[in-house]
Amino acid sequence: MExxxxxxxxxxxxxxxxxxxxxxxxxxxxRKSQWKVEAEAMFRENEVSxxxxxxxxxxxxxxxxxxxxxxxxxxxxxxxxxxxx
Numbered sequence: 001m002e003x004x005x006x007x008x009x010x011x012x013x014x015x016x017x018x019x020x021x022x023x024x025x026x027x028x029x030x031r032k033s034q035w036k037v038e039a040e041a042m043f044r045e046n047e048v049s050x051x052x053x054x055x056x057x058x059x060x061x062x063x064x065x066x067x068x069x070x071x072x073x074x075x076x077x078x079x080x081x082x083x084x085x
Contacts, residue, residue, distance in 0.1 A: 051075075
């Protein structure tokens, strides 16, 4: 009596039929879960973004001086110029 795994072609076809959908599902799940992890890690390590958020909070609270506004504008201009060059 021949079983499923005695015939290499039948085994290969069965493997592919099962493997491809499982691999796609796992890849989709990994991409979705990894995006959240990477986004949070990038947010935590981004010094410029942290400074800008603190500046925005201080600006809303009315605690920003003209010198701080000028420094922030210069920093943003420098970053914008380096990105376009």
